[in-house]
Amino acid sequence: MKRRLIHVQVVVFVVIGLTIFFSDVSTSPFIEPIIRVFNNLIYPIMSIKNALVQKIEDSLDTYVFLVNVQKENRQLKEKIQELYLYEALYRECSLTVDKLGKDLRTDYSLRRYKTLRASIIGYDPTGRDNYVVINKGKQDGVKEGYIAVSGDVLLGIVGKVFQNTSKVYTVFNPKLKLSVVVSKTGKKYIYEGGWPFGRLLHVNIGDKVEKDFEIRLRDIKRRLPAFKVGRVEKVNIGEDPFFKSVYIKPYVDVREIEFTLLIKRSL
Amino acid sequence: MFYFLLFLTALIQNLLFISTKSFVIFSPNIVLAFLYYHSLKETKSLVFKGAVGGLFLDLMFDTLGLNIAIKSFICYLIWMIREKVVYVQGFYSHLLFFFILSFIDLFLRYGLIRLSYVVKFDAVVVMISLVIELVVFSLLYAIYKRS
Numbered sequence: 440m441k442r443r444l445i446h447v448q449v450v451v452f453v454v455i456g457l458t459i460f461f462s463d464v465s466t467s468p469f470i471e472p473i474i475r476v477f478n479n480l481i482y483p484i485m486s487i488k489n490a491l492v493q494k495i496e497d498s499l500d501t502y503v504f505l506v507n508v509q510k511e512n513r514q515l516k517e518k519i520q521e522l523y524l525y526e527a528l529y530r531e532c533s534l535t536v537d538k539l540g541k542d543l544r545t546d547y548s549l550r551r552y553k554t555l556r557a558s559i560i561g562y563d564p565t566g567r568d569n570y571v572v573i574n575k576g577k578q579d580g581v582k583e584g585y586i587a588v589s590g591d592v593l594l595g596i597v598g599k600v601f602q603n604t605s606k607v608y609t610v611f612n613p614k615l616k617l618s619v620v621v622s623k624t625g626k627k628y629i630y631e632g633g634w635p636f637g638r639l640l641h642v643n644i645g646d647k648v649e650k651d652f653e654i655r656l657r658d659i660k661r662r663l664p665a666f667k668v669g670r671v672e673k674v675n676i677g678e679d680p681f682f683k684s685v686y687i688k689p690y691v692d693v694r695e696i697e698f699t700l701l702i703k704r705s706l
Numbered sequence: 707m708f709y710f711l712l713f714l715t716a717l718i719q720n721l722l723f724i725s726t727k728s729f730v731i732f733s734p735n736i737v738l739a740f741l742y743y744h745s746l747k748e749t750k751s752l753v754f755k756g757a758v759g760g761l762f763l764d765l766m767f768d769t770l771g772l773n774i775a776i777k778s779f780i781c782y783l784i785w786m787i788r789e790k791v792v793y794v795q796g797f798y799s800h801l802l803f804f805f806i807l808s809f810i811d812l813f814l815r816y817g818l819i820r821l822s823y824v825v826k827f828d829a830v831v832v833m834i835s836l837v838i839e840l841v842v843f844s845l846l847y848a849i850y851k852r853s
Binding site for chain 1: 782
């Protein structure tokens with residue numbers, strides 16, 4: 440009899456339990472207040488527990504964050520060590536270049552150049568880009584003959600200096616004549632500005648100058664880097680049968696650039 | 707007194723569950739350990755007491771009905787196996803028996819919850835909970851042997 444009661448008891452509890460669970464009785468308005476009272480009873484303990492859990496989680500997050508920071512720090516330290524090595528290599532290279540420069544009686548150290556940054560504030564109204572006006576003049580120490588560059592490309596030479604502004608004759612200006620070198624052959628010529636193409640003067644008929652050859656600035660004293668001037672656009676037989684007409688397309692786009700670097704040194 | 711201790715046990719079970727990213731059904735089953743411990747002392751059926759323990763848990767975990775059904779069923783299993791099949795003796799036999807019961811309890815909880823909700827099975831939390839359960843059971847068994 441007693442055993443049967445236990446069987447019945449378990450069946451009743453299981454059935455009631457599952458019915459309550461699946462019918463979601465706990466949300467009904469009759470049961471909810473009872474649950475709320477029970478929850479209020481254990482609320483102080485639960486709030487302490489939640490605070491504790493929150494603190495533990497925060498501590499764990501902080502720990503994980505610190506571990507990550509430590510890992511990152513270690514990686515950065517390794518990177519710094521690697522960079523120290525590169526710095527040493529760079530110093531070695533720099534010394535070698537300086538030594539080579541001395542041996543060849545050249546000076547390629549850009550650090551020795553005094554430079555001046557200037558904004559372009561005016562253009563040639565003829566549209567032929569013969570010159571640009573920059574916002575640096577006599578009071579900034581600008582002198583005629585200073586070289587204006589944009590990156591590694593030659594913009595022109597300072598032609599006229601006013602009190603606050605200067606006029607830079609660009610590589611499109613027919614008044615500009617420069618000593619240049621053809622990169623591939625190493626032969627030296629005179630470059631004469633022009634728009635839209637400059638020209639190489641006195642190129643012998645037998646000289647190897649072809650389309651797309653690069654033309655670079657040549658400093659006779661070999662104190663300046665070989666800034667790019669332009670590339671050969673076309674080669675024709677000149678009016679004088681002993682010379683070629685070589686047209687050069689300058690690299691610089693005068694209307695694109697906004698700033699120029701003046702190298703305080705004349706050619 | 708028993709019901710007060712049962713309530714405390716349910717409260718401890720709730721307090722021990724500190725994972726906020728997992729579901730409450732994976733909490734260490736301290737109430738079952740306590741019920742099993744109690745069954746060692748008493749040969750009477752614990753179905754009603756199991757249902758009350760389940761009720762405490764349900765009220766705390768907001769799963770009204772689930773633990774009432776499962777705990778009463780597990781208590782019934784304990785009673786039935788003791789009564790009709792074999793009388794378990796020795797610590798390791800008890801431990802193994804408790805472990806099996808705990809597993810049945812866990813999968814019943816998980817299975818029934820899965821019928822209503824989508825719950826990811828958190829194996830790590832389950833393993834930790836099982837270890838805690840077994841430790842608590844071992845402590846209770848030691849207390850039982852001393853008394």
